[in-house]
Amino acid sequence: MAAHVLRLRIALLFGALRGDAGHVVRVVGALLLLVAATAAACWGLLTLRDAATEEVLAVTVLGGSAVTLGFALAPLFGAVDDPLDPRRFALFGLPRGRLAFVLAVAGLISVPILVLVAVAVCAAIVWADHGVPVALGVLSVVLGVLTCALLARVCMALASLFLRDRRSRELSGVFVLVVLVVVVPVGVFLASLEWQGSVPTQLLEAVDALALTPVGAAWALPGMAAVGGEVWMPALIAVATVLALALLWAWAVRRLLTTTERPTTGRARGGLGWFGVAPGTPGGAIAARSLMYWFGDRRYVVNGLVIPFAAAVTVVPLLIAGVPPELVALVPVPFAALFLGWLPHDDVAYDSTAVWMHIASGVRGVSDRVGRLVPVLLVGVPLLAVAIPVATSLHGRWAVLPALTGVCAALFLSGLGLSSISSVVAPYAVSRPGESPFQQPQRTTAVGALAQGAVMLGALVLSAPVLWCGWLALQGDPAATDMALWGGLAIGFGVLVVGVTVGSIAFERRGGRLMEFAEST
Structure with missing residues (x-):
């Protein structure tokens, strides 16, 4: 045979x-x-x-x-x-x-x-x-x-x-x-290497x-x-x-x-877009729907476009204050990582009344939480993977690359973990689908400001040890470089896992309140 x-x-x-x-x-x-x-x-x-x-x-x-x-x-x-x-x-x-x-x-x-x-x-x-x-x-x-x-x-x-x-x-x-x-x-x-005959x-x-x-x-x-x-x-x-x-x-x-092959036709998946790419699971369906919103809804697009501008703006006052350019080159990337992790902090509110599909179908909280993070990961990981080596090249010392990677990982992943909790526990009113992203509804409480500040401040506080190790690495401490890398990855992934777990439990227990919030805003 x-x-x-x-x-x-x-x-x-x-x-x-x-x-x-x-x-x-x-x-x-x-x-x-x-x-x-x-x-x-x-x-x-x-x-x-x-x-x-x-x-x-x-x-x-x-x-x-x-x-x-x-x-x-x-x-x-x-x-x-x-x-x-x-x-x-x-x-x-x-x-x-x-x-x-x-x-x-x-x-x-x-x-x-x-x-x-x-x-x-x-x-x-x-x-x-x-x-x-x-x-x-x-x-x-x-x-x-x-x-x-x-x-x-x-x-x-x-x-x-x-x-x-x-x-x-x-x-x-x-x-x-x-x-x-x-x-x-x-x-x-x-391109940054110095080739001198060896x-x-x-x-x-x-x-x-x-x-x-x-x-x-x-x-x-x-x-x-x-x-x-x-x-x-x-x-x-x-x-x-x-x-x-x-x-x-x-x-x-x-x-x-031992798996039965699904019958297909020549045009079975034509036009399904992200639904044809994502796995056929509840989490995959939520990820596909989120991807469609992130790349098609003006509200998401505007939020995403704000990040590079917000990160670049931090460069101007530092240069005016006399900070060396090689240090300023490293600043925008951690800011971008922080904002990327902060983006999905109110993702449930952006769903508006469409969140009923998740609640009525009995979707598990972990499927909802993980599925909503897929668009941010799909955008954030390549963006940071490109920005980190570019910033390191502008800085001139490749020895800081592991430290910068650890700092960005801690800020980005910690923000995602806290956002997974915030979007369920403290959603606040946002512009409805189809409305201008610059037209914000009037709010009678300070929940929105508190939720935004809590996610951003929490990510900074949790990443503080990594930020300190990153600063020591800039001073030339090689041990701090490794600590920043592995500490940043450990803290980031740890907060992400805890955040997704807590957010999943909160989503399953607060389904009725989420529906009430969606209908009233």
Whole structure:
């Protein structure tokens, strides 16, 4: 049976060359371009035979990590059907374990994997010229290729389970945000490095960090041996990654074979927008509805546009007061993080009477709370991921990057956690749907001012230890830098979890009062 599946896989590859003349020309043209690109990549690697070991290490680890991430992201955002979907082989009655193994082996026979093998072999040849044992180079190639192949199989299965027929412009927008989160910070970081005939120290530190991650461990094995580093840790991580992916693939095969595929038509999800992208759960539906409001309602749009202006305004008085520009460059980003976390503090009131859908349908509080945070996270995380390295580059000292990250994480996530409570416990009247966002209703109580101030002040108070560590990091204390990073993440996520939990309980208990508030404002 295994041989039969492999023959089918090879037949599918050659079957791409059949069809009308136009199709054959396009396929052949694409293959020629791919062969040319592969030859160029192999030639570029082979020219590194005489290069310094650090340069080869940086190229192979960074390039290998990027390729591994590509194998993970391509199935999630591509719209190609998987020819090796386990459900296609359900009628053969094979044991699930054997079927998972056969399909994993068949997944190695693909054009991207063949290209990867060719490039990886060239990298192994270069490392052999640098004195690395051939066996270690071969082990790196095997582990790297297996990681990419299994990662593609697992991500293809996940896409088949959860994202079938959900590829849309909204999902493409999410992909663009992911690219921004990854590419822009990396580009700013590389542009800031000082290349003076050798690999910058910061880049080597990034390589060392990637060598201890699942995406870069396999590719770092020969380089670690060449520079005299510890090989056992990357090797352990690489082997553990392959084993974990194999277990995930076995689970995915079992899940696919025991899950009934939903019948679809060619235009089943056309026009559903975010509802076609979000998971089919209560939280997913609330997230989709919130996304539609955030990107379509003028009230949300105006609130979002105020953030960059409010953050930029803080720069002017500081410059006038004589604060050094390199310090002023760091100020707008924490302000933006604070305002981003503060944004959903009255999200229930912006729903107006539409909140009855959540209450009448018996939606759990956690689904409502988490679903409403998705738009802010979808906007805030990419924005901060781009702004933090840019601000650090303007500051001039990349050593403050972890501290600035921790400060922003604490302010942003703490604000989200407190907002999850405030929007349920203390909603206040806002302009109704369709009204001008600048037309605010008259309020007879000070609940609105208290709610706004409580969320913002609470986020600042909870983040005070991280802000202090960040200030010490600016003074050159390396220990404070690490404390600011990990303390900021711990405080931020802790407050977020507590806030979502408390807000969920309050939402379930205050349903009647929320409906009364929505009807009376």
